[in-house]
Amino acid sequence: MAWEIARPSHMPAVSGVDMAGFRIRGDAPEIVHAIPHPAITVVIEFGDRGFEVRDAAGRTHSASLIRGLAATAVPARVEALDCVQVRLSPLVAPAILGFPPAELGADIIALEDVWGREAARLREQLHDAPDWPHRFALVEALLARRSAATFPIDPEVAHAWSRIMVGRGRFRVEDLADELGWSRQRLWSRFGTQIGLTPKRAAKLVRFDHAVHRLVQGHAPARVAAETGYADQSHLTREVREFTGAPPTSAATEPWLTVDDRAWPSTLA
Incomplete structure (x- = not known):
C-alpha cells in the first residue's frame, strides 16, 4: 500500500487544530487500524473511492466522518483513499462541532450529520482543488468560520x-x-x-x-x-x-x- 502524505506549509490559524492530507493506493483492500489519539478526528474524503470503518457497535461508515476521543482501535478497510484529516483539541472542538466532545464520546458519526450541506460542499471543493495547498486553505477557512462560535470550556x-x-x-x-x-x-x-x-x-x-x-x-x-x-x-x-x-x-x-x-x-x- 502506497501512502502520499502532505502537510500544510504553516500552522493553521485556529489554535488547537492540526491537519494532514492523505492519498492511499493499494493493489487490493487492506485492513488497517485507526489507533486512539488524544484528539477528535475529522476525516473529509473527496476521492472517487473511499473506505469502510467499523465502529465499536459494529456499524460501518464509508464517507466523511468524525470520531470522538476513542476508547479502542477500530479496523478500516482501505484500498484507495483521498482525504484531509483534521485533529481537533477537545478545547476547540466544541466551537467547531457545535457541541462538547462528551456528547460524541467514542462514537463515529457522519460529518454531514454535524456540518450538513457545508460538508458536501467542502467535499466537492476539495475534489476540484488543483493541489494540497488549495485543499488545506479550503479546510482552514471553514474551520475558522466555525470556530468563531462561542462554546465555552471552563x-x-x-x-x-x-x-x-x-x-x-x-x-x-x-x-x-x-x-x-x-x-x-x-x-x-x-x-x-x-x-x-x-x-x-x-x-x-x-x-x-x-x-x-x-x-x-x-x-x-x-x-x-x-x-x-x-x-x-x-x-x-x-x-x-x-x-x-x-x-x-x-x-x-x-x-x-x-x-x-x-x-x-x-x-x-
Missing part, C-alpha cells in the same frame, strides 16, 4: 487538559485538583462533562499515545515503560493491548502509526 478544565498533555499523562488527580483549588469530585465531574473522559482516562490515553510512538521509533518496550510512567513492561503491554487490541511489537507496525512522523511530526516531539 478555564480550569482547559488548564487541566493542558497540564495532562504537557505532562504526557503523568500526574495525580489529587495534585491537579489542589492546583486548581477544586475538589477531586468537582474536577472529575466538570472535566468529564466537557471533555468526555475522566481526568484519569484522559491521562491514560495521553500516556499511551506518547509510549506507542516511542515504540514506533524503535525503542525497546522495557525502556519505553520505564521512561513514560508505567510500573513495568507488563503494565505497558496491558495498556497497549487495551487501546490497540495488539501487543506492543504488533501495534508499533500499524500503518496509521508508522506514517505519523510524516503526517503529524508534532506527535513525536
Whole structure:
C-alpha cells in the first residue's frame, strides 16, 4: 500500500487544530487500524473511492466522518483513499462541532450529520482543488468560520487538559485538583462533562499515545515503560493491548502509526 502524505506549509490559524492530507493506493483492500489519539478526528474524503470503518457497535461508515476521543482501535478497510484529516483539541472542538466532545464520546458519526450541506460542499471543493495547498486553505477557512462560535470550556478544565498533555499523562488527580483549588469530585465531574473522559482516562490515553510512538521509533518496550510512567513492561503491554487490541511489537507496525512522523511530526516531539 502506497501512502502520499502532505502537510500544510504553516500552522493553521485556529489554535488547537492540526491537519494532514492523505492519498492511499493499494493493489487490493487492506485492513488497517485507526489507533486512539488524544484528539477528535475529522476525516473529509473527496476521492472517487473511499473506505469502510467499523465502529465499536459494529456499524460501518464509508464517507466523511468524525470520531470522538476513542476508547479502542477500530479496523478500516482501505484500498484507495483521498482525504484531509483534521485533529481537533477537545478545547476547540466544541466551537467547531457545535457541541462538547462528551456528547460524541467514542462514537463515529457522519460529518454531514454535524456540518450538513457545508460538508458536501467542502467535499466537492476539495475534489476540484488543483493541489494540497488549495485543499488545506479550503479546510482552514471553514474551520475558522466555525470556530468563531462561542462554546465555552471552563478555564480550569482547559488548564487541566493542558497540564495532562504537557505532562504526557503523568500526574495525580489529587495534585491537579489542589492546583486548581477544586475538589477531586468537582474536577472529575466538570472535566468529564466537557471533555468526555475522566481526568484519569484522559491521562491514560495521553500516556499511551506518547509510549506507542516511542515504540514506533524503535525503542525497546522495557525502556519505553520505564521512561513514560508505567510500573513495568507488563503494565505497558496491558495498556497497549487495551487501546490497540495488539501487543506492543504488533501495534508499533500499524500503518496509521508508522506514517505519523510524516503526517503529524508534532506527535513525536
